[in-house]
Amino acid sequence: MNIKKLGKLVLPYLVWMSVLVGLPLLMMVVLTFLKSNALDLGTAEFSFDSWRILFSDVTVRIALKNSFVNGIIATIICFVIGYPIAYIVANSNFSNKLIILVLTIIPMWSNSLLRNNAIANILSERSIVNDVLSNIGLNFIWPIRGVVYESGFSPAVVIGLVLTYLPFMILPIYTVLEKIDKSLLEASMDLGSNKIKTFFKVTFPLSIKGVTTGIIMVFLPSFSGFAIPKILGSGSLVFIGTLIDSRFMNRNYNFGSLLSLVILLIIFGSMALIFKVDKEGETLI
Amino acid sequence: MKKLVLLVAISVISLALVACTSKPKLYVLNWGEYINMDLVSQFEDEYGVKVVISLADSNEAMEQQIKEETTKFDIVIPSDYMIEKLWDEGYLQSIDLSKLTNFDQSKFVTGLDGIMGMMFQDNPEVTNAYTVSIPYFWGVFGIMYNRQLAGIQTYIEENQWAAIFETEPTSTFSRALKVGMYDVSRFAYSASLIYANDKDLIDDADALNTFSQTYLDLSEDILLQRNYTLWATDMLKKDVEAGNLDMAFVYVGDFFDTYLILTENATTTQEAAELTSHIGIFVPDTTIAFYDGMIIPEAARNVDLAHQFIDFFLDPEIAYENSGIVGYTTVLTETATMIETASKGDIIRSVMASDYPYNPSSIQNFVAIPLIAFSNADTDTIAAMINAVKSN
Numbered sequence: 001m002n003i004k005k006l007g008k009l010v011l012p013y014l015v016w017m018s019v020l021v022g023l024p025l026l027m028m029v030v031l032t033f034l035k036s037n038a039l040d041l042g043t044a045e046f047s048f049d050s051w052r053i054l055f056s057d058v059t060v061r062i063a064l065k066n067s068f069v070n071g072i073i074a075t076i077i078c079f080v081i082g083y084p085i086a087y088i089v090a091n092s093n094f095s096n097k098l099i100i101l102v103l104t105i106i107p108m109w110s111n112s113l114l115r116n117n118a119i120a121n122i123l124s125e126r127s128i129v130n131d132v133l134s135n136i137g138l139n140f141i142w143p144i145r146g147v148v149y150e151s152g153f154s155p156a157v158v159i160g161l162v163l164t165y166l167p168f169m170i171l172p173i174y175t176v177l178e179k180i181d182k183s184l185l186e187a188s189m190d191l192g193s194n195k196i197k198t199f200f201k202v203t204f205p206l207s208i209k210g211v212t213t214g215i216i217m218v219f220l221p222s223f224s225g226f227a228i229p230k231i232l233g234s235g236s237l238v239f240i241g242t243l244i245d246s247r248f249m250n251r252n253y254n255f256g257s258l259l260s261l262v263i264l265l266i267i268f269g270s271m272a273l274i275f276k277v278d279k280e281g282e283t284l285i
Numbered sequence: 286m287k288k289l290v291l292l293v294a295i296s297v298i299s300l301a302l303v304a305c306t307s308k309p310k311l312y313v314l315n316w317g318e319y320i321n322m323d324l325v326s327q328f329e330d331e332y333g334v335k336v337v338i339s340l341a342d343s344n345e346a347m348e349q350q351i352k353e354e355t356t357k358f359d360i361v362i363p364s365d366y367m368i369e370k371l372w373d374e375g376y377l378q379s380i381d382l383s384k385l386t387n388f389d390q391s392k393f394v395t396g397l398d399g400i401m402g403m404m405f406q407d408n409p410e411v412t413n414a415y416t417v418s419i420p421y422f423w424g425v426f427g428i429m430y431n432r433q434l435a436g437i438q439t440y441i442e443e444n445q446w447a448a449i450f451e452t453e454p455t456s457t458f459s460r461a462l463k464v465g466m467y468d469v470s471r472f473a474y475s476a477s478l479i480y481a482n483d484k485d486l487i488d489d490a491d492a493l494n495t496f497s498q499t500y501l502d503l504s505e506d507i508l509l510q511r512n513y514t515l516w517a518t519d520m521l522k523k524d525v526e527a528g529n530l531d532m533a534f535v536y537v538g539d540f541f542d543t544y545l546i547l548t549e550n551a552t553t554t555q556e557a558a559e560l561t562s563h564i565g566i567f568v569p570d571t572t573i574a575f576y577d578g579m580i581i582p583e584a585a586r587n588v589d590l591a592h593q594f595i596d597f598f599l600d601p602e603i604a605y606e607n608s609g610i611v612g613y614t615t616v617l618t619e620t621a622t623m624i625e626t627a628s629k630g631d632i633i634r635s636v637m638a639s640d641y642p643y644n645p646s647s648i649q650n651f652v653a654i655p656l657i658a659f660s661n662a663d664t665d666t667i668a669a670m671i672n673a674v675k676s677n
Binding site: 146 | 346349352468470514515516517520527529661662664668672673675676
């Protein structure tokens with residue numbers, strides 16, 4: 001096949017990417033060094049204000065911490081719940097595994113804001129669950145909406161994140177588990193490993209690509225989102241996404257861009273991690 | 286191949302058909318739950334047009350959408366301070382009052398007239414505030430509360446804004462109060478400064494419309510005086526009603542909206558009273574007033590149609606139907622009378638209007654001050670302060 005000929009086909013894609021991704025990114029970098037009214041560059045001044053605030057503002061640090069803590073806890077819970085589900089489905093004898101997977105995705109067909117508002121209602125003091133619990137004397141474990149611990153951990157927000165992003169953990173893990181050659185497992189058994197040892201020595205290492213993808217696909221939106229913490233965190237739990245939202249809302253594009261770049265750096269870091277684990281990049285497909 | 290030809294033919298024909306039936310479109314940017322959709326359909330039928338409504342949840346979001354012009358809106362309904370700001374920055378066009386057959390300045394309620402008089406005071410170019418925006422609804426801010434906690438009404442009436450901003454003495458109630466704060470930084474800032482003036486922490490009745498570092502620090506200190514159970518906007522009224530909050534700083538219209546929803550199926554005044562006996566509203570002696578006005582952005586494409594839309598909602602009968610759904614205070618005297626006297630047969634709303642004198646009578650019992658616009662940089666600084674308060 002003529003590689004050079006194919007190379008020309010990449011051109012439109014390159015133009016597309018540089019105009020719609022490269023240029024805006026460059027714009028964001030420029031904006032961080034300016035003091036401007038939104039995108040009005042005519043009156044903009046050169047300024048390091050955004051960078052100064054980034055390193056001096058306590059709110060930014062707290063927001064980053066809150067995002068990290070809740071994002072990581074949600075990711076761990078998603079893994080703990082998602083891996084067994086993917087494993088069971090992949091190894092089951094169901095004739096139509098697709099249906100089981102579709103069942104996990106069905107909740108995603110409804111609007112996520114609507115679902116999270118519903119969760120907020122259920123987790124409130126006045127809710128069906130709390131009524132039942134208080135009738136049997138267990139009202140001290142409820143309500144959990146708005147509860148935020150010193151570390152920034154909010155159980156309600158984590159519940160919302162897990163329910164929203166769980167399918168993103170299950171699907172990639174399922175895909176890799178499904179692809180594993182069963183004869184490898186048989187070989188392991190033949191050579192004297194029991195089921196548990198086979199799982200840890202063969203199955204799990206082979207599924208690590210799916211796990212990495214799952215972790216990144218759950219962690220990134222959990223980390224950078226702002227809607228779920230706003231709804232379930234009683235409005236007072238500040239995430240890094242909340243700050244970006246508020247800055248852009250008040251037309252401070254300079255600091256907003258800088259915060260967005262911080263998130264981008266974190267995302268690129270994660271991507272680098274993926275490619276280190278998976279050089280062919282097939283887990284992302 | 287035949288199928289493909291057929292498919293192409295069908296799509297071409299359907300495109301052509303769409304083009305034939307395409308009506309002029311009026312793009313409206315509005316708040317959520319802020320218009321009677323039946324009236325919109327009525328307007329569509331009467332004028333043979335299509336009205337496309339988009340929603341925004343804050344004045345700042347509306348500002349952004351107007352300035353970005355991704356959609357060229359013909360009608361937007363922001364509040365007073367944003368109208369002033371957008372006008373000063375040249376994003377609005379003036380309204381041709383001669384095109385409005387239902388317009389008559391004397392038809393607006395007195396309290397509103399006062400607010401309109403305060404608009405554009407610093408701008409001699411605007412001689413008539415009605416040429417910039419036509420009032421849609423108006424109202425004041427207050428404290429909505431849930432009566433399940435005995436004595437809460439008296440407590441709020443005695444303490445006014447302090448009920449919101451100060452932690453109550455521990456022995457006052459059997460448990461700590463759960464208080465909601467309005468999650469718009471400008472409202473929290475301005476209300477906290479009204480409180481500061483009430484408490485003689487400062488001596489400046491105009492503090493709510495002043496931005497300074499001193500006031501910013503003061504506001505931060507005040508907002509840190511208590512922990513708020515919830516920072517939200519539209520959720521506050523629902524949580525007060527459900528008993529998840531004891532009280533919250535809300536638009537009075539939020540209360541009326543809840544009242545109308547609760548009494549939707551009530552047929553007698555007795556029934557309405559029972560259904561709403563657990564909620565109440567209190568307006569402090571000094572409070573923030575607002576009006577939302579219909580404006581036509583500079584970029585609007587359908588200016589004539591926009592005028593017709595404004596005119597449509599200035600018809601007292603239409604305004605009556607609209608206020609029955611929205612719950613905020615009507616701007617027209619004639620409509621207010623219709624509600625109060627129940628001349629249209631709506632006894633429930635007439636009871637509401639007489640039980641809660643903030644609706645829709647003139648401002649006589651309290652001082653109501655509209656907010657004036659702050660610059661973007663100041664608003665952004667206040668927002669950063671609020672975020673710092675939240676994360677504290």
